[in-house]
Amino acid sequence: MRKRYRLHLQGREHLDRWLVSYADYMTLIFALFVVLYSVALVNKDKYRAVIDGMSQAFSVIQSRSDGLLDGQGHSLLDNAVSSSPSLLEGATAAAPSLAPISGVPVLQNGTTLAKLDMQLQESMSSLVDSGIVKLTQDENWLTIELSSGLLFGSGSAFMGPNAAPVINTLSSILKPVDNYVRVRGYTDNQQINNEIYRSNWALSAARAEAVLNGLIANGIAPQRLAFEAYGEFSPFADNSSEQGRLQNRKVVVAISKFAWVPTAPAVKPEIAEPAPALQQAMDAGEVKVISLPGGGIRITTRQD
Known part of the structure; x- marks a missing residue:
């Protein structure tokens, strides 16, 4: 009788192992939904501070009534950004005009x-x-x-x-x-x-x-x-x-x-002529030009 009961238990001891895998699966599913829920939570105050900072940096006035997070705005920017003035709009433009096509x-x-x-x-x-x-x-x-x-x-x-x-x-x-x-x-x-x-x-x-x-x-x-x-x-x-x-x-x-405005001719730099006394000393060999080890030169009248 006892031997038969042991054989009966040996046949059932492998039937409940699926519970371990099922428990692991449910744990993973629970963790996934926790992560998704945490991602879905948006701190609107922090996002609003970021948006306001970017708006101020780009000089864009943005109304607080129609925001991107509130889901009621029709566009990212409430005020349409105007395009830059045409190159041919006249001399009243802030930047100098450009000649058509030439870019001068x-x-x-x-x-x-x-x-x-x-x-x-x-x-x-x-x-x-x-x-x-x-x-x-x-x-x-x-x-x-x-x-x-x-x-x-x-x-x-x-x-x-x-x-x-x-x-x-x-x-x-x-x-x-x-x-x-x-x-x-x-x-x-x-x-x-x-x-x-x-x-x-x-x-x-x-x-x-x-x-x-x-x-x-x-x-x-x-x-x-x-x-x-x-x-x-x-x-x-x-x-x-x-x-x-x-x-x-x-x-x-x-x-x-x-x-068309002609460009001014480039002015060549004038090279200063050496003083007459210095020129005479150089011609007589009384002036020496010494190259320095770290670069550069030194002019001296010492002969030693």
């Missing part, structure tokens, strides 16, 4: 665009009335739109006989002033691929460069000039019609309201 600091405005517009209207009245030349003025630019047919042949960047009078007229008005000038080339969307120009972009660049070289040849400072190529990618009209393509083939001379 400009400390003053050039000749007023209204005055230049009046001079161009008088000099090119016949071309403006016929629609071959178009003048447009805004706050920052005075643009002169020149039809490519007036300056160049079809698919060419070599100036025709009508180009010289136009370039000379422009130069006579632009030369006495210091305003920056940008020459921009445009084409239609009819593809070109010949021995000289592989794309409309190359053709527009060559035409703009030709006009720029004409202005330089008439005495306009190259530091004021630059050319831009837009090809077919900035059309003025719809390229589906011949009239639209005609309007897109042009060279635009854009005059900036800012002036």
